[in-house]
Amino acid sequence: MKLKFTIIFVLLVLISGCINSLNLLKDVTSDTNETIERPERPPMTHEIIIKDFKFAPNEIHIIPGDSIKWINKDFVPHQMDSLIVETNIIEKSGFETTKIDAEPGNYEYICSIHPYMKGSIIIL
Ligand SMILES: [Cu+2]
Numbered sequence: 001m002k003l004k005f006t007i008i009f010v011l012l013v014l015i016s017g018c019i020n021s022l023n024l025l026k027d028v029t030s031d032t033n034e035t036i037e038r039p040e041r042p043p044m045t046h047e048i049i050i051k052d053f054k055f056a057p058n059e060i061h062i063i064p065g066d067s068i069k070w071i072n073k074d075f076v077p078h079q080m081d082s083l084i085v086e087t088n089i090i091e092k093s094g095f096e097t098t099k100i101d102a103e104p105g106n107y108e109y110i111c112s113i114h115p116y117m118k119g120s121i122i123i124l
Pocket of ligand 1: 078079113
């Protein structure tokens with residue numbers, strides 16, 4: 001009988017330990033996740049200027065259904081690529097508008113011609 005209680009006690013300690021570590025994980029993720037509220041507005045077009053092999057702004061917050069107008073002010077072509085966006089090759093002084101319709105999240109993109117060029121689209 002004493003052994004049975006000991007086993008139950010040990011099991012309870014183990015279970016509460018697991019629950020505690022789950023709570024810890026929850027706290028860590030809620031601390032690192034920025035909570036930016038999705039604005040209530042109709043879809044709009046954001047401009048990203050590509051100049052000197054950089055994106056301005058480098059990070060953009062949008063809502064599903066918004067569009068991005070990529071404006072190439074460099075003297076070489078660029079082509080943006082990621083999970084949610086794939087542009088044509090945008091020649092120098094050219095532009096292209098792409099509609100973004102994807103799940104909320106943080107999506108990084110690169111220029112497939114110059115893969116060191118990186119930016120991110122955050123869908124709220
Ligand atoms: Cu490029």
